Amino acid sequence: MAYLLVMGSVLLSIGVCLGWMCWSLGRWLLAGILPERTPAAKKPTPKARSKRAPASRAKKGGSDKAAAAKATTSAPKTPRPKREPTPPWSLTKALARVRSALPLGLLMALVFGVVRLAEKGMAERAEDVPQGYHQLVSTLGGLTLVMLALALICAFCRLRIRRHEKRA
Secondary structure, X not given: XXXXXXXXXXXXXXXXXXXXXXXXXXXXXXXXXXXXXXXOOOOOOOOOOOOOOOHHHHXXXXXXXXXXXXXXXXXXXXXXXXXOOOOOOHHHHHHHOOXXXXXXXXXXXXXXXXXXXXXHHHXXXXXXXXXXXXXXXXXXXXXXXXHHHHHHXXXXXXXXXXXXXXXX
């Protein structure tokens, strides 16, 4: 009876995880195919600053000779050309929109912990553990690691896009 209870809860949890993954993948694919409903808000362009010094600043130092001597002794500074940051790739933008990877990964980690605990409990009893159960536990652990790694990659993609938008 305990075996049926444990295996039924594992099957239900895996079904929920797979359903959630299919739902999220379907929404992501439909979002890429269908046009956006809201127009993108345009950000104002940054204003260029003037490099000229005000005329009152040159006269503040005293005489024109002192300002001329100061200008000749200091080396002229050449401004470095600033490189434009490269825009994020479309794959980065697509991964940044995936928000369900972390909750799904955490749910799968919780399910994996319960299944692993049940596996340890089954190993202690006198009866043998079913052959497919060990493979199920290892597969679920691998999928959990993949989902958590995907969540980490998505977080880095969101950070990359946020930094790019801040610079622009």
